[in-house]
Amino acid sequence: MGKVVIKVFVFLLILVGLFMWVGYAITKMTGGEKIAGGAVTISPEGGETIFWGKGRCFTCHSIGDRGSAARCPNLGVWGDKLPLPIGQRAAERAKERSKQTGLNYTATDYLVECLASPAAYIVEGFKNEMAIVYAPPISLTVDEIKAVISYLQSQGGEVNIEAINTPTEVSKKLWDKIAAAGAAGGGDPGHGEEVFKMACVSCHILKGEGGKIGPDLTNIGTKSVKFISESILYPAVTFTAGYETYVVIDKSGKKIVGIKTKDDGSGVEITKENGEAVTIAKADIKEITQDKNKSIMPEELIEAMTVKDYQDVLAFMVMQKSRQ
């Protein structure tokens, strides 16, 4: 039996030796440790490092013959389907986007939009599945995104760092979005806007539109991220003046809870959670108190939200300052 065990052990060593040789040969061909790069400059070289490294762009996009990903459009020349490299393609797409939106897009604006709002323009035959590169886990900084844009410009186009650093009206909004998302920890404000329209706009005004039950949020982005976060998750921590919760008990014992929207000599008007306004004559009021521990903001709202929704809507809220 001893001989058999030795034979088997030698067999095992030969196999693991072969396995290690394969690992060695492949590493020699393809490179070693994949270390996330350090700080980069806003330049095509810096962008190239990000594109083929930390940004993970290469896992979906190839550039011409470089790379093997086919999930998303090739950013180089790719047969009849994509006859121009992205640097030149961007100028063509900018014209298309200008027609579609009525805004005046430059090639750089188009590239900024590709990274800030990848769903805005989907190349035919591909799916809307690009990751938000400024959100975790990729979490590119503004400068890193700028570097990537300059690298894309260098693919057959003119590298224009100045155009990247001095945004137009179109790209300013997109940069604001990226900055807001970064400040909020990485949510996607684009999706946050959808969440807002679905869950918040019936009570809150945003730029003149929406319900009047809750405070106007048009300028909410001037507050701190912590304040906004608390206001969403725990609305009773800080009340905006005029939006405190009142509990009125009339002489028949009926209880009405809401915000006090009118108070004149004859009575008070209480607007309830559902938007219904109830006027109670002073003479009918048995007791009126302010409930400092409760907001009329529905708790079901946060219960129904996913963490992602919360992050996204927070990012959208943080943005509501730069548009003033």
Add this chain to the structure above:
Amino acid sequence: MTKRGLKRTLFTLGIILLLGGISNAYALEANEYRQFAGIDSRKLVWFLAQLHLFFGAFVLGVPLFAVIIEIVGWRSSDKRFDKLAYEFTSLLSVAYATTAALGGLFTFALFTLYPTFMGYMAGVFKDVMFVYAMLFFGETFCLYLYYYGWDWLSEEAKGKGQKAKGIFLATKIAGGIIIVISILFLLGFGGPHMRGDTRAFIAFLLILPIGAGLFILKDRKTLHILIGILLNVFGIAIMLTANSWAGFMMAPTGVTERGDFIGTTWQAFDNHLATPMAMHRMLGNLAFGGLVAGAYAAVKFIGSKTEEEKAHYDWMGYISNFIAIAGLIPIPFAGYYLGREVYSTSAVMGNNMMGGDFSWTFIIQAMLVGSLFLISNYYLWSGMTRIPGAERYYGYIKFMLALIVISFAIWLTPHNLPLTGEEVGKMGGTQYHPTLKFFGLMPAKNAVVNLIILSTFFSFLLYRRGNKGDRIPISKQGKAPLIAISIAGLVAIIIIGQYAVFLLSADPKILDLPADRAVYFRTVGWLLTFQCIAVIAAVILAIKDKGIIAQGLYLGTTALSVTLFLGVYGFIVMEKASPFLRNVAVSQFLQLLSCLILVTTIDVFLFKGAKEVGPLKWGKMTVRSQYALLLLTIIITLNMGLMGFIRSGLRSDWHIFGVMRDTSEWAYTPSNYTMTQMVSLTVVVFLVAVAFMFWLGGIAKGKNDK
């Protein structure tokens, strides 16, 4: 507490945590790391984790088939199976303590070397960790009772009184109730809100087996089987629990990006990847356990001095390999599901897996998996030499070998080649080979991987019918084949039919494709409809005693559809409607699955009660074939280590993906060379340790035998 009340409490808890932890930006702050004896902490944890997982997989895998073999022995009254099940369990008992000791060492290493990270994990999973420890008590108790109580519980009890009958009636009723509960649970009644796969996993693998075990309880032997079932239930629950931690690290649930935990323990437990990983691991453990036991049998066979010993260990090796193949064939389906869930968790992580840092690691993995299939086939073909009558099928082997080797080669072909500047110049300035580049794309790879599975399945069918002579026509076997084959046909139609309906009615918009791309959806939909018709034809043919034609028909249409048609059509889809390619892959897998189910069911009745050409000549195997078994064990162990590296490495430089960054000096993705070194080290240590334990077990066994 009402549901709403519970939600409010959780919400309040979330707020408290949020207020307390709003500044706990784990994603940004540096964590605390320590070292032991100057060793690279990451590599130390890697080594211990992998070693623990090897032992764990073996300890969880073996009971799965030990109990099944025991049940086979009990039902067929064949004592050989009972003895074999006992022999498998004896391997288990010696490995169990080592697994637990390694688990303890691994836990200490994690808590001492990664205190911030483990502090966070313990905060989220503290309740689960206690449950985990409790489960260990259950498993330990069941294992030792199962092993040491084998002979005691095999004896017939003296005198069965009315009291015993009453007890067994009660357990039968309890078993029936638990079976009904498992079905209701599966249908969505009871339990917290959970993912569908978690519900199915718990219903089928944790609740139903207990009900079945109680239902069959009628004597000491069935009590022993019930203990074996409980051993597996505890083992599976332990695995599911541990997977929830690994799954949480990849797909954190109920956590904000700042690391604030605002969910419930259950939400963290039932994260996106826990159950898909558990399903994949279940099958992996089965195959792994089978092959490690197979290696034991192979070594014993090589060292056997008598014909009797040779015959026994040859048979044991055969059963082990059979179990391994049973686990290996469905693994690609589970792997596909896990991969899909990884993609849906994070496209970034998914892309990094197949097209990023791990694309070349997957090439190595393809080499290993392809080798597993090739060598398994070789072992089956070698085994045919011990089957009188199997020579009738030798002619097929060379064709199957050619098919598998060609498929294997295509599977290994990378899309673009890592070339030097000079080599690129010689290739005309491109990294893509003019012809081979097509083999590197998904349509080609999906086609050949399906063909490899089909070929292995075909080898298995040939092996099964090797010594079968005159058959009993299916029509003369009563109603059982009619019912079973019809049900198998119905299951096959449901599997592919529901997807056909989906594809025939789906709007291309769901994949962001324009309306004119519907033609691609419809083509595959009609192909699946045609396959449903082929299923009906195969069922009718089988019932009308044309079973071999029925098998040939459905195997043939599946091979043509999955490999040839969709293999080529996949390239068109890739060009015109790239996102739809994933659905093409799903349709391929579903057809293959339906084929395995229907053809196996027909095969069972086709050769049921058939005359044997001659008895199997156990022990008449070459030593070379035993080295093939050993090779399989080493390869599957290497592969498990490699896949562990990929799964863990997918998080890149995050401890908890998107939530807690790894800020240590070891936060990088190691090279493939480093991976092969680390995996080789763990594999050698594991196999040497296992050999040592088997030797120890052998000493104890020899003593007991005397």
